[in-house]
Amino acid sequence: MAKNPNKIKEGSVIADVIFYILAIFFAFITLYPMYYVLILSLSDPNAAASMRVFLWPKGFYIGGYKNIITDRNLWLSYRNTIFYALASCGLMLITTTMCAYPLTSKALRGRKFLTFFLLIPMYFNGGIIPSFLLIQKLGFYDTPWAIILPGSVSIWYIILVRSYFRTIGESLREAAMIDGASHYRIYANLFIPNSKAIIAVIALYTIIGQWNSWFQALIYLPNTYWQPLQLYLRRLLILQNSSLESVMNLSAEALEEMAKEQLSNNQLKYTVIFISTLPMLVTYPFFQKYFVKGVMLGSLKE
């Protein structure tokens, strides 16, 4: 993508300037809200409260960070998220690469049935309540299994891996089979070592997916002990908001008081947003190209 030869080489300078301005505008729109969060979290609380922080931090204050990083629940939820992400990622790689392998073999009988079996859940599902009842019946409710196991298989990723495996080629496999290699061996010694790119894509998709997921945990994990980072964030960022009804009956002074509280509260929020997103921001430049690759693979038409 970087080496797109189609950029147009002639044209007026004014058009160039306009395109650059537009591009800068897009970059600004995407980055500024996040930058704002960062500078506000670092500003002196009084400066932040005066609402004059726009371009760079006013004063310097890490008290917010000190407050947050001493919160045991943050680290507990961090630990849970890392655990879920790694466990799901490991299982996901096993299930998807294994299931994709026979789909690329000519010798497979019943391929139609298997394809159908994989296709149906992409369009139909039992819905939220039957899944909820199932998790309860299995005894997974309020345990990490409720998060890890359903997140350890993805039909969509199976299809992605299958497309990639196809590029490795049937001829290579046939040669190996004539040499007497079993399918297990071909899978482990031929397909897996040649699929590093797709394995990276699936691993990252799964890790990021688990890192950002919260709705499953909201339904299945009632206790803080097993809750992931996103639910911790939800408690702090979303639930601590007073809605309109509660505000309407307050006096002017109470409102002023509330506004102040809201501001210091906001600073805390910005701090926790930054802490929870930091791992993503730091690793993002390295992993984003794999996601782009994944999108392209996904759009490949058979």
Added chain:
Amino acid sequence: MKKEAVPAAGPVTGGPGEMKLYSKRTRVIRENIELWSFVIPAAALIILFNYAPMYGIIIAFQNYFPGSPFLGEKTQWVGLKHFIDFINSIYFKRIMTNSIRLSLLNLLFGFWLPIVFALILNEIRSLRFKKFVQTASYLPHFISTVVVAGMAISFCQPTGLINLLLGAFGVAPQSWLDMPSKFPMIYTIINVWKSFGFNSILYFSTLSAIDPSLYESARIDGANRWQQCWHITLPGLKSIIAIQFILALGGILATNSDLVILIYNPATYETADVIGSYTYRIGIQNGKYSYTTAVGLFMSIVGFTLTFIANKFSNWLTGFGLW
């Protein structure tokens, strides 16, 4: 699972009549047992978490009590009662209207933006700058919905960034997320902000696949930038745009309820409630299991029908589709 390698092809050394180690039939069966054993881990999870809940759908036609079996002596069958209740309630119309409104707004603002963005960046000469803007634009896609919603909520507060900026134009501070009339717009802005960059990847890759010699010859013929864009670039994107648009129409009821659940509140239910948020509230929070299952089933049938029609249409029009 057997570890021993099976010579699948057998030691076939000569022409017909040579003795084979296994008959062809046995060979095929053995190889297939081996191949199907690869499917076991994925299939087990898919049966458990995708197919088993489908069986649970039968409670949509009962008055199900938590803890009782799906099919027992005491099962009360109620037929389509829950479906009819839902269709006659105010929620049916509300949810339909809200889903369609949010999806249409999302299409109206979110659909062309990735295309225009890709076209603009395509005109940027500095590769490094282009790469930077591109990479920056994907970033919101990776930030969790909870964080994005949290940012939106605090920006929309009376003391938040939005009111600070609008205050410069003399607009009085508002609690934007408590206003039902503003919810669809705010939802759309957040959604578009989060997705336009990532959605443009498809267009970038299509753009870079256009044959450069087309531009070359257009320039020789004296075509300027706009003419090249109009006669080469846009036609090159035509089919992908058509597919994306049709598929987006098919998914019109599939609103992103994650974001809705995070940013709505009782004050905005009337314009914010969509299928996912409604089933979560009445099902998980209020415990109306049978009714919720019926609602979910009904809406997924309607949604599937739309997707199906859209896909058929896309196949017919462009030759491409989901399947």
